[in-house]
Amino acid sequence: xxxxxxxxxxxxVDEINLxxxxxxxxxxALVQEIGNEKEKQGINRFDPEREREMLNLLVEHxxxxxxxxxxxxxxxxxxxxxxxxQDDEKKRVLLVSxxxxxxxxxxxxxxxxxGGKAPILIAGPCSVESYEQVKEVAENHVKRGLRVLRGGAYxxxxxxxxxxxxxxxxxxxLKRIGDEYxxxxxxxxxxxNDIELATQYIDVIQIGAxxxxxxxxxxxxxxxxxxxxxxxxxxxxxxxxxxAAEYILSEGNTQVMLCERGIRxxxxxxxxxxxxxxxxxxxxxxxxxxxxxxxxxTGRRDLLLPTAKAGFAVGADGVMIEVHPDxxxxxxxxxxxxxxxxxxxxxxxxxxxxLYKTEAL
Ligand code: PEP
Ligand code: MN
Numbered sequence: 620x621x622x623x624x625x626x627x628x629x630x631x632v633d634e635i636n637l638x639x640x641x642x643x644x645x646x647x648a649l650v651q652e653i654g655n656e657k658e659k660q661g662i663n664r665f666d667p668e669r670e671r672e673m674l675n676l677l678v679e680h681x682x683x684x685x686x687x688x689x690x691x692x693x694x695x696x697x698x699x700x701x702x703x704x705q706d707d708e709k710k711r712v713l714l715v716s717x718x719x720x721x722x723x724x725x726x727x728x729x730x731x732x733x734g735g736k737a738p739i740l741i742a743g744p745c746s747v748e749s750y751e752q753v754k755e756v757a758e759n760h761v762k763r764g765l766r767v768l769r770g771g772a773y774x775x776x777x778x779x780x781x782x783x784x785x786x787x788x789x790x791x792x793l794k795r796i797g798d799e800y801x802x803x804x805x806x807x808x809x810x811x812n813d814i815e816l817a818t819q820y821i822d823v824i825q826i827g828a829x830x831x832x833x834x835x836x837x838x839x840x841x842x843x844x845x846x847x848x849x850x851x852x853x854x855x856x857x858x859x860x861x862x863a864a865e866y867i868l869s870e871g872n873t874q875v876m877l878c879e880r881g882i883r884x885x886x887x888x889x890x891x892x893x894x895x896x897x898x899x900x901x902x903x904x905x906x907x908x909x910x911x912x913x914x915x916x917t918g919r920r921d922l923l924l925p926t927a928k929a930g931f932a933v934g935a936d937g938v939m940i941e942v943h944p945d946x947x948x949x950x951x952x953x954x955x956x957x958x959x960x961x962x963x964x965x966x967x968x969x970x971x972x973x974l975y976k977t978e979a980l
C-alpha cells in the first residue's frame with residue numbers, strides 16, 4: 620500500500636473519529652435530558668430493561684466486522700459513562716475541598732497561625748497529670764520559643780482500668796497555664812456534651828482518632844465557633860477522614876485542622892504506620908491545615924526526629940510530639956514520650972535542618 624493511500628485512509632479515520640465524538644456527546648446530552656425528566660417524575664435513572672432493548676437492537680443491526688459481543692461491550696461502556704456523567708453532576712462539592720476554596724485556611728489563635736507561612740510544633744504531655752507537671756513543660760516551651768501546648772484531660776484508653784484523665788480539673792490546669800505562659804492549649808474532648816464547656820478552658824479542641832467517626836461529636840464540634848484539631852481514625856481512609864472534617868464544616872464551624880497520626884497495618888515495628896503521603900494528599904484535596912503526630916504514629920522515641928523532618932519536608936503545617944518531665948512515671952504512653960532534654964535535642968535538630976523555625980512572638 621502506498622503512503623498516499625495510508626494517508627487518505629487515516630484522513631477518513633480522523634473524520635469518523637470527529638463524527639463519533641459529536642455523536643456520543645449528542646447522545647450524552649439526550650441521556651441527561653431524559654435523566655432530568657425522570658428525576659422530576661421520581662423515576663430511577665437506571666433502567667436495565669431499556670438497556671437490554673437497546674443492546675438487542677444494536678446486535679440485530681450489526682453487520683460486522685465487529686462481532687456481537689464486542690458491540691455489546693462497547694455500547695455497555697457508553698451506557699455506563701452516560702449514567703456516571705449524571706452522578707458526577709450531582710456529586711456535592713465538599714466545603715473542605717480546594718475546589719470550593721482554593722486558598723489555604725489559616726487559623727489564628729493568640730498570635731499563632733495554624734496553616735500559616737511557618738510550620739509549628741505542638742508539644743506537651745500525653746495526659747495532664749498535675750499543675751506542676753504541665754508547668755514544667757510550659758516553662759520549657761517559653762524558653763524554646765514554642766507557643767502551642769497539648770495535654771489530655773479526657774483520655775480514651777484501651778482498657779477501662781487505665782487512667783482516664785483528670786477531666787474538668789485537667790482543663791482548669793490547661794486554662795491556668797495557658798493564661799500564665801501565653802500558650803495556645805490543645806486538649807481532646809470525647810463527649811458532645813463537653814464541647815461547649817471546653818471552649819471556656821482550651822484554645823483548640825482535639826477530636827481523637829477513636830472518635831473520628833463519632834458523628835454526634837463532630838456535629839457538636841461544628842456548632843461552636845472554636846478551632847478543632849481532627850485526628851485521622853485508626854483505620855480510616857483519606858476519604859473517610861475528609862468526610863469526617865466535612866461533618867464539622869457542614870454545621871458552620873470553618874476552623875478545622877487535620878492530623879495524620881498513623882494507621883493500623885500488619886506492621887508491628889511501629890505502633891501505627893505513618894502515612895506520610897496523606898499530608899500532600901490532604902493539602903491537595905482540602906484547604907485545611909494538616910499536621911503530623913509523630914508520637915502516636917511511630918510509638919518510638921528513636922523515630923520522632925526523622926519522621927518530624929519527613930512531615931515538614933512533605934509540607935505539613937506542623938508536627939505534634941509528646942513530652943513529659945518524667946516519662947517513666949507518666950500515667951499514659953510512658954514508653955514513647957520524651958523527656959524535656961530529649962525533646963530539646965529534637966527541637967535543636969529541627970532548627971538546624973532549616974525545616975522549622977521558632978514561633979516566639
Ligand atoms: C492524643 O493525641 O492524646 C491521642 C490519644 O492520640 P490519638 O487520638 O491519635 O490516638
Ligand atoms: Mn499519648
